[in-house]
Amino acid sequence: MTSPHRPADPRHGRPAPRPEPQWSDPRHDEEGRRIFTEDDLTDYFEAVDPRVLARDRRRRHWWHAIVLTVVALLVAAGTVTAWQVLRGEWTIPGWEAAPPPEPLLCPAGTVEYALDSTVTVYNGTSIGGLAGDVANALEERDFVIGGVGNKGFSTSNMVAVVVSGKGGRGTSLAVQRNIEGAVYLPDRREDDTVDVIVGRKYKGLRPAGDVSRKPGPLDCQRLETESPSGG
Template sequence: MPEKDSPRLQRAEAKRDPTEWHGHRIVTETDLGAVFEAEDDARPHRVSARRVRHGIVLVLLLGLLAAAVYAALALARGDISLGALGASDASPAPTSNCPAGPFDYQDPSAITVNVYNSTPIDGLAGTAAEQLRGRAFAVKDIGNLEVGPTGMTAIIVSGEGGRANAFTVQRTIPESIYVADEREDKSVDVILGSSYKDLVPPEAVDTTPAGLTCAPEEGAATPTPTAP
């Protein structure tokens, strides 16, 4: 066996190589420098990616803040309403409760009534308004409204404070039904249907205290204003 391949010669060379010890590689300062240099080269890329993510998050937060400020300003100006869209001041969104009363018959001259026509019959609201004025009711608005039911006589609409007034109007209009809404005043809406013909004769009006007559729950009317 050649001298250079002998185990004794290999051990002698290993002793002369400072990077090996008992056949194992010793990590040197040069090796560590190469590793950390590679990590240093990769660090700018990680920092750049982190900055990009932070920038995206900041842009999203600013967008949400701007949207919140815009919505707040729109609410303050009245451009956006949290109530039922499409409802007018005359006819807020109705509710389904039917007040049992009893309610006393009121003086018609103290009751403000708005009269609306839900049919294609021309002049129906004007005719009914004149009839109500003839009974001393204070008619304010006259116009058109759309409602769910068809073929009914009339729908009487009021808020909680106007229930007694609504009772008085209902006793004046035959076969009318009551729908409650959330208005705060005591005004009453009369929404006429195609079955409306006339008021109850003055001598036949029942002034006995009682409750209101409402539509069945599944058929409750939902007035929706339209252009006159």
């Protein structure tokens, strides 16, 4: 007779055995991965030899000391090197200071009177319209005017300053001949343009009939004159 609670085993005519209960391990998740509890961690760390922990701490301290020492040596070496470079006791290839430019000298000899260079007139004062008036006056005497503008100078208490490179010396002489009292100032420009900076002492152009067109020297006043071989 079969039990009313269990189905009979059709092969033997006996009740089927009860299935074993499936107990889950609380230290594993559903995918079989181990879950460490607080007790597991406590047991692990208590099992570590204190001497091993002390040895690891000493190693870390040694490494920290070595790193700090290396950094301190690098900083000290950089400081000493920078100080020697600043004092000129040691030079780094490619870091040498560029030699100072040679001083500009007043051209020696005479230059030809010319009107072929472009002249730009600047107002070196606070007087409105001064540059335009001078430019118009020079244009009436066949100068080629490139423009007008404002430009500060070390002093405005002057008649005018004429600035050019080697190529504009002839026109610079012509400007000086027409603006009595104008001072020539050479610069290192490579083109033949001429700049005229007008100051407060400008009173007008010299009468056209009094302007000499003969070759002559440029008037630099305070500048030292270069040797004749300097061109």
